[in-house]
Amino acid sequence: MNKYDAIIIGTGAAGGIVACVLAEAGKHVLLLERGAHLSFTDVGRDHLRNQRLAIYGHNAGPDVVGNPRVFIDPQGHARIVKPYELDYHNNAACVGGGTRVYGAQAWRFHPDDFRMATKYGVPEGSSLADWPIPYETLEPFYERAEWELGAAGNGESIRHQIPRKRNYPLRPVGPSPQTAALQNGARQLGWVTTPVPLLINTEPYGGRSACIKCKYCVGFACPSDAKSGSQNTVIPRALATGNCELKTSAIVESVETDERGNVIGVSYFDNNAGGPRRQTARAKVVIVSAGAIESARLLLNSHSAFHPAGLGNEHDQVGRNLQGHLYPRAYGISPTKVFDGVGPGVTIATTQFNHDNPGIIGGGMLADDFIKPPIDFWYDSLPPDLPRWGLGNKRFMRENYTRVMHVRGPVQDIPNPEGRVTVDAGVRDKWGLPVARLSGTTHRATVEAAEFMRERGEEWMRASGCEKVWSAQPGLILSGRQHQAGTCRMGRDPKSSVTDEWGRLHNHDNLFVVDGSLHVTNGGFNPVLTIMALAFRSAEFIARAMRN
Amino acid sequence: MNSETLRAVVDCLIPADDFPGGYEAGVGDYVERLLRTDLAEHAEFFRAGIDAIEAEALARFNKPFAKLSTSEQTATLAAIESGEVKTIWPITPSRFFEMLVNTTAEGYYSEPQQGGNRGAVSWLMTGFEKFSDS
Numbered sequence: 001m002n003k004y005d006a007i008i009i010g011t012g013a014a015g016g017i018v019a020c021v022l023a024e025a026g027k028h029v030l031l032l033e034r035g036a037h038l039s040f041t042d043v044g045r046d047h048l049r050n051q052r053l054a055i056y057g058h059n060a061g062p063d064v065v066g067n068p069r070v071f072i073d074p075q076g077h078a079r080i081v082k083p084y085e086l087d088y089h090n091n092a093a094c095v096g097g098g099t100r101v102y103g104a105q106a107w108r109f110h111p112d113d114f115r116m117a118t119k120y121g122v123p124e125g126s127s128l129a130d131w132p133i134p135y136e137t138l139e140p141f142y143e144r145a146e147w148e149l150g151a152a153g154n155g156e157s158i159r160h161q162i163p164r165k166r167n168y169p170l171r172p173v174g175p176s177p178q179t180a181a182l183q184n185g186a187r188q189l190g191w192v193t194t195p196v197p198l199l200i201n202t203e204p205y206g207g208r209s210a211c212i213k214c215k216y217c218v219g220f221a222c223p224s225d226a227k228s229g230s231q232n233t234v235i236p237r238a239l240a241t242g243n244c245e246l247k248t249s250a251i252v253e254s255v256e257t258d259e260r261g262n263v264i265g266v267s268y269f270d271n272n273a274g275g276p277r278r279q280t281a282r283a284k285v286v287i288v289s290a291g292a293i294e295s296a297r298l299l300l301n302s303h304s305a306f307h308p309a310g311l312g313n314e315h316d317q318v319g320r321n322l323q324g325h326l327y328p329r330a331y332g333i334s335p336t337k338v339f340d341g342v343g344p345g346v347t348i349a350t351t352q353f354n355h356d357n358p359g360i361i362g363g364g365m366l367a368d369d370f371i372k373p374p375i376d377f378w379y380d381s382l383p384p385d386l387p388r389w390g391l392g393n394k395r396f397m398r399e400n401y402t403r404v405m406h407v408r409g410p411v412q413d414i415p416n417p418e419g420r421v422t423v424d425a426g427v428r429d430k431w432g433l434p435v436a437r438l439s440g441t442t443h444r445a446t447v448e449a450a451e452f453m454r455e456r457g458e459e460w461m462r463a464s465g466c467e468k469v470w471s472a473q474p475g476l477i478l479s480g481r482q483h484q485a486g487t488c489r490m491g492r493d494p495k496s497s498v499t500d501e502w503g504r505l506h507n508h509d510n511l512f513v514v515d516g517s518l519h520v521t522n523g524g525f526n527p528v529l530t531i532m533a534l535a536f537r538s539a540e541f542i543a544r545a546m547r548n
Numbered sequence: 549m550n551s552e553t554l555r556a557v558v559d560c561l562i563p564a565d566d567f568p569g570g571y572e573a574g575v576g577d578y579v580e581r582l583l584r585t586d587l588a589e590h591a592e593f594f595r596a597g598i599d600a601i602e603a604e605a606l607a608r609f610n611k612p613f614a615k616l617s618t619s620e621q622t623a624t625l626a627a628i629e630s631g632e633v634k635t636i637w638p639i640t641p642s643r644f645f646e647m648l649v650n651t652t653a654e655g656y657y658s659e660p661q662q663g664g665n666r667g668a669v670s671w672l673m674t675g676f677e678k679f680s681d682s
Contacts, residue, residue: 047658055654056586215676339675374674375657389561389649390622394673397657398567401674 004030004245004283005546007266009252009298012097013528014515014535015289016230017145020237021539023244027546030281031238032250032268034290035061035094037231043101043221047373051092051101051482052219054084059220060101061093066430069293072439074476080427089324089438089480091291095248098291098482099229099528103218103346103370104199106151107525108142108162108533111135112355113362113412116521120361126443127321127417128361131520132490132501139165141533146197149228149532150205153197158351161192170202173211178338178368178405178464179347185464191352196367199528200344201226206233215371217344251431253278254302255286255511261306263511269431276431285510285542287503289535292322292484292517296421297436299488299498299513312488312505312513315495319421323486323522324479325364325410326442326450330457331381332405332466339402345371349409353456354524360452361445362412364524366460369406377401383470405466407457411450412524413479413486414443421487442479450474483527485516503538514538549595553602554579556614560621561652567673570656570664578655578664590647597644600637604628607635 005027008015019031036042038060044050049057057064061083068080071087081088091098112119114131122128143166145151152170155162172195186193200217201210211226225232238244249271258264265282288295296319300310312318349367357363372380378397381404387393419440427435454473461469491497494506503514516522516531523530555571558579562570570576583591601624605613609620616624627633629649631642655664657674671677 045659046662048654048662056582337675341676341678373658374670374676375654377674378653378657389625389652391563391565394562394565394567397670398673401676 004028004281006030006285006287006542007032007281007283008287008289009266010097010289010291010294010515011095011230011235011246012091012289012291012515013099013230013531015287016096016234016238017532017535018287018289018514018539018542019244020234021536022543023238023241025543027243027543029238029244030283031244031246032252032266033095033246033248034251035092036248038094038100038221040221040223045216045220047375049084050219053376053379056084058084058090068427068429069435070424070427070437072437074441087438089293089478089484091482091484095235095246096229096231100221100231101219102229102482102528103344104227104229104528105346105526106146106153106197106199106529107365107523108164109135109523109525109530110162110351110354113521113523116362119355123361123414123443123445125416126445127415127496129489129491129496129520132492138530138533138537139163141536142529144536145529145532149199149233150201151197151199151529152202154195155197157192158194161351161354168197170205172196173198173200173202173344173347176338176342176345176347176368177336177340178334181334181338181405181464182348182368182407182460185460186350188463189459191350193348193350196346196349198344198346199228201228208232211344213342215341215343215345215373218370248272251276251433252298253431253433255288255298255311256280256302257304257306261304263311263508284546285512287512287514287542289513289515291515292487293421293436293438293480295513295515295517296487297423300423301434311511312498312507314507317496317498319487320417321415321486321489322419322421322438322440322478322480322484323413323415323442323519324481324483325413325522326446326474326477326479327408327410328450328454328457328471328473329406329408330454330461330469330471331383332461332464332469333400334403334405334466337402338405339371343371345369350460353453354412357449357452360449361414362449362524364409364411364449364453366407366409366453366457369408374401377404381406383468405461405464407460409453410483410524410526411446411453413522414445415486415521416440416443419478438478438480440478441476444476446479447473447476483516483522485519485522485527488513488517489520490518491520502541503534512538512542549598550602551576552614553598553612556621557598557601557625557648558652560618560625561649562656568669570652573656573664573669574666575652575655575664578662579651581663582651587651593639593644594647596638597648600635600639600641600644601625601628603635604633
């Protein structure tokens, strides 16, 4: 049996970084990924089966067959869901995880995002809490993620809100036809704007070429490899050391403990070479980086006589506080064309309303959007009073696909312990493992903030010269999906958190969770850069601890 | 399911103007393919819906749906969309209609390889692409 220094479960935004830092520190690492290496062609360009619009399937795993989840709707009805259904709350399962097919917005959280309870108090029914670390502690690691993966941006205009010591390594993405109108609109309203930071090479960087400005960022793979994810940055670095062994199609069954309850390794199914074979691997340290839903599921499925409710779950905290983002959105018809077919399409944002909104807890960022394929636009962006068929619908598509301006943004999710992941022993995946069961909704304070942001979006559209304006926000639902977070949150008190500030489980010195699960709150921003920054910080801590 | 009915329904949902209507663009073929593949589980439901549209046309105008005038066709589909049907339906009319409208739009507006957007007509129409071979 192989003995490693560290076993890392998951190759997404966090797992890749942990593997890279440990392998470069000379540690012998086993990196396990349930999905496969997906080439550009494997991911493809199917407009109906991708991670942005998944009607009949999707393009980056997990397989549609054999990977069910159970979803409990707000009325309490349970139903089995497939990976491409919205209620599955999927994130990609492949080498690179979500970063293989994400849009790559590279936001830092706002300093106030780390002290939500102190700033706003704790609303009834919520588990709102401060992070155990302030923004300043994470700042150097944000910088590290921006420089080591390659972020493009210009943080000058919002430096007073989100301080930074060093600029981005790459210049921001250039303007699109709508950018000037949105900038003028914001100026009239007295709002500060900023270019949207992206982990996309606006010029050659890290040995990879520049963005060729195609129309397919979110939901698809990048044709010029200019979009930076774990699969083309930190994982190749880890493998280049010779210290990291990457196994794909490896489904981890459980984190294993010895007869005294100490973590000793994992058991997993190797699906290569003719079907699943159960394997075990031993290591000094195990790091779970499978995403907020699967990381919680794995800990809950890792039960023994010592840990009957699952690892780290002595106080029934694992899987609780599942968060993501509600996305309010606003649209308007611009007097001039705003579509020129040049990607990525997202250019300008305002962080004016992330905090300090009267009567609102938190808030969020608003930005224009990535280019939407016509069928995405048809589903997402039509005015509610437009007939959904007939000549009127067709004429609207014809006249306004290139003229509809659009802003949307993630609203800070107010956590609540009933929005959660449990496991369902009655429903198994194709390896016989109990599947994730998702239940609850976000807190109503999140919906109030989303409504407030929807109104700001409409305001921005009108000030930017739009003739007809409409908007939407999702209401009281469970959030999660690609921005899933919060299920193994960090904290000082073992009764209300799962790990310490390093991602180390309170009762296990050698078991870590490192991914979005750690987020105490999930900011009013796309969370990936925060996941990456925390991963660098935890990985350095683990490397240091292993030296001693 | 009568293919003449399907054709007339698709062309009523996405009518021809100076850009091709749904059927000419291939949406009929797209729907038939989907009923054999991704929508196979719902094929019976879908076919029952198309048959029910035909029955509705006969009950209202004493003519097959394909022989109705444009305004008669539109009125028939609008009634089905809002659930105000005159015949007994084996399935929920509004639920079927939503599926029908969605699959039709999916065929017409997604990539040409799906079969319902031949020559990338909808992409040229919307301006998503400037040339049909791109």
